[in-house]
Amino acid sequence: LAKTTQPISMDSYEGQEVNITCSHNNIATNDYITWYQQFPSQGPRFIIQGYKTKVTNEVASLFIPADRKSSTLSLPRVSLSDTAVYYCLVGPTYSGAGSYQLTFGKGTKLSVIP
């Protein structure tokens, strides 16, 4: 299973851009990079997914360099409501019979300060 490394926590002021970097040195050729967001007492929620270069949606941007050994989630102009834990996932990992697993790490706890 491709292992990911993220900072345990980050603080940011409201209105700033936040960049969370995830390291995944042994990413496999078929692996995608996916980010999820989890608010307290809720299940995780999909944010963005990419394979290489840059992906942007209405919530965030995902930057992936050519070697794909890391990725950066960028949240523009964060607000207090962006306070959450952000998980970087690499995979999925395929097992036999066409099934697969997604592996969550410990995530990065983002605290947005007024």
Add this chain to the structure above:
Amino acid sequence: NAGVTQTPKFQVLKTGQSMTLQCAQDMNHEYMSWYRQDPGMGLRLIHYSVGAGITDQGEVPNGYNVSRSTTEDFPLRLLSAAPSQTSVYFCASSQGQGGVLETQYFGPGTRLLVL
């Protein structure tokens, strides 16, 4: 659509008791899974299913059983609860059987305390 629903929201068990955590989805998703989340930890996969009648083990399957008799339901059974199973349990579903671009939809979670 209700999405992914889980019951109960909170449960207290004594060591050795059994119980079933319920998970249902109304999105006609083929893939369903169970995770547990402990304080300061990420989510760890317990069991998953790629369709009715098919289940497989995840990272931490010991002490848990699952079955998938219908597309909609994926219950998680604890046969003999242990304090180490105190955790928050999340059920998730996604559309297909392995598409890498699939989004996982998570339920609200079940908080389980085993005394």
